[in-house]
Amino acid sequence: MIKEITAQELDTERFIDEQVKEINRAVEDGMAINALSGGVDSSTVTMLGHRALGKRLRTVFIENGLMREGESGQVAGLFRKLGVSVEVVDAREEFFAALKGITDPEEKREAITQTFYRDVFGRLVKESGAKHLLQGTILTDVDETVAGIKRQHNVFEQLGIDPEEAFGYRIIEPLIQLRKDGVRKVGQALGLPSEVFERIPFPGPALSARVIGKVTPERIETVRKATVVVERLLKGTGAFQYLAILHEDRVTGIRDGKRDFGQQIEVRCWDSVDARTATPTRLPFEILEQVAREIILAVPGIVSVTYNIASKPPSTIEAV
Amino acid sequence: MIKEITAQELDTERFIDEQVKEINRAVEDGMAINALSGGVDSSTVTMLGHRALGKRLRTVFIENGLMREGESGQVAGLFRKLGVSVEVVDAREEFFAALKGITDPEEKREAITQTFYRDVFGRLVKESGAKHLLQGTILTDVDETVAGIKRQHNVFEQLGIDPEEAFGYRIIEPLIQLRKDGVRKVGQALGLPSEVFERIPFPGPALSARVIGKVTPERIETVRKATVVVERLLKGTGAFQYLAILHEDRVTGIRDGKRDFGQQIEVRCWDSVDARTATPTRLPFEILEQVAREIILAVPGIVSVTYNIASKPPSTIEAV
Numbered sequence A, B: 001m002i003k004e005i006t007a008q009e010l011d012t013e014r015f016i017d018e019q020v021k022e023i024n025r026a027v028e029d030g031m032a033i034n035a036l037s038g039g040v041d042s043s044t045v046t047m048l049g050h051r052a053l054g055k056r057l058r059t060v061f062i063e064n065g066l067m068r069e070g071e072s073g074q075v076a077g078l079f080r081k082l083g084v085s086v087e088v089v090d091a092r093e094e095f096f097a098a099l100k101g102i103t104d105p106e107e108k109r110e111a112i113t114q115t116f117y118r119d120v121f122g123r124l125v126k127e128s129g130a131k132h133l134l135q136g137t138i139l140t141d142v143d144e145t146v147a148g149i150k151r152q153h154n155v156f157e158q159l160g161i162d163p164e165e166a167f168g169y170r171i172i173e174p175l176i177q178l179r180k181d182g183v184r185k186v187g188q189a190l191g192l193p194s195e196v197f198e199r200i201p202f203p204g205p206a207l208s209a210r211v212i213g214k215v216t217p218e219r220i221e222t223v224r225k226a227t228v229v230v231e232r233l234l235k236g237t238g239a240f241q242y243l244a245i246l247h248e249d250r251v252t253g254i255r256d257g258k259r260d261f262g263q264q265i266e267v268r269c270w271d272s273v274d275a276r277t278a279t280p281t282r283l284p285f286e287i288l289e290q291v292a293r294e295i296i297l298a299v300p301g302i303v304s305v306t307y308n309i310a311s312k313p314p315s316t317i318e319a320v
Helices: A012-027 A040-056 A071-081 A092-099 A105-128 A139-147 A180-189 A194-198 A206-210 A217-237 A285-298 B012-027 B040-056 B071-081 B092-099 B105-128 B139-147 B180-189 B194-198 B206-210 B217-237 B285-298
Strands: A032-035 A057-063 A086-090 A132-134 A170-172 A241-255 A258-271 A302-308 B032-035 B057-063 B086-090 B132-134 B170-172 B241-246 B251-255 B258-271 B302-308
Touching: A012 A040, A012 A132, A012 A170, A012 A180, A032 A040, A032 A105, A040 A057, A040 A132, A040 A180, A040 A194, A057 A071, A057 A105, A071 A086, A092 A105, A105 A206, A180 A194, A206 A217, A206 A241, A217 A241, A217 A258, A217 A285, A241 A302, A258 A285, A285 A302, B012 B040, B012 B132, B012 B170, B012 B180, B032 B040, B032 B105, B040 B057, B040 B132, B040 B180, B040 B194, B057 B071, B057 B105, B071 B086, B092 B105, B105 B206, B180 B194, B206 B217, B206 B241, B217 B241, B217 B258, B217 B285, B251 B302, B258 B285, B285 B302
Parallel strands: A032 A057, A032 A132, A057 A086, A132 A170, A258 A302, B032 B057, B032 B132, B057 B086, B132 B170, B258 B302
Antiparallel strands: A241 A258, A302 B302, B241 B258, B251 B258
């Protein structure tokens, strides 16, 4: 049973001190490694681990080819300013190879999870010689595992490391007593800038969750370009989340007076408190039309744009 | 060169008298046949032909299985009230057989055209012994043929009737000097009720133009049910056209707390003067949300609803 520390009772300075000591005690004079996604949890763990271990923490950002425009550079640049060196590992080919031919959403998720843990991160852990792994698990993740919403994995099994043979491997989860609001306080105290906390939710399978059907570099590039437009134009709405989805269905369009059998982008923008239920944001038509116009201008092959008008449930926030 | 009669200069009584005489002169004491779709042109021709020939005009409504909810019954009922008997020919199996496995929009149109002319109507013409065919061709159709927008067909060739062997077959096109506004005046003078003129545009390939991908009785039934909701709720908007499109892409939904990989309906509602350019109607969100809610309630398998926000061009009014 994990003892919860609520955001109210959290003494951030004391918490940070304790966790820094705990990490040092565990790692001793060895090396640790962690994977940074740019989200609040993994960013906070990176700062905490860096304070404890300095250069003995190797932080990797795995470029899976499914991230948003400029995302790996932004994340690495942000941490560089904070004095933390982030190693960007180009694993695009491996991810696209794993996703090749897959159209089923569950299989996509599984292919990405497998490629991330077993192939790419597993290899990095083994090569690095690090026996300690820092992870940004929070109490909500544990609850969801117990409730059966997310699957719990034995992380080392996922990494392809046999826990029997590989005696001594250890996972350190410094945030496991906190919930999101507590993590936010700790992250701020560690100097993370506001942009880390203002990021809208982004799914684990990244842009592959935003293409219906096959995931190819070309299709990811299409939805990435549409995402740039959507995020730029809807940033000011204060909505809970906004996203672009590339459909596989072809629809008829006209370009230069000729039939052009093109692609469609669906835009979703959600009002929600906790993502459990959500309703489409009532955006002004001026904005909706601007979004459509700019997507059609900026994204080759797109002839049609729609806006989601269904609520969750029965819809979901992401499309796949 | 066909001499245009503008709506302004049109003397409807005189026009009707002349056309009635002309039809009688052509058909003599024989039979004529015409296909009624329920649109303004074919409805006006039906009234005109009936006035000229009475029971010697056989009017057929071909039920292709792709019409809207209750459409054949409504059209037949409307003409029955006007004293015109319409024969509803059930050709659903033939149309669905012809459409089986076809996903390409052009091939769909071609399959429907072929089935209509060569298989169903062609057979009816031959069986009926009628050597005269009444058609609602208007001057705009001729212009479009000359401009190459629509393909001109030799109708008898389409019907599978060899014009050489079948000497004596003749097409009568009483509306060919008129445009839409002129036809409307003639139709009104012939007693057609306002509901005929208030029908929103409906494409030739009917609901098969409103399903992306394969056309099956089940998929047509799905889009038909959604069309009922869309037409009922958007009737009062004064929009140029409104429609529901069934997508082939599957999207994730939740029903009874479980993942339900369901289907999506796209709603389009257009402001337009002449269909050449069009913009999405700026519907209030209350209506958009009601449309989505009622479609999800009324149509099995639908978990997501979108609204088109792109203009024509580069979009088109229909999806396929």
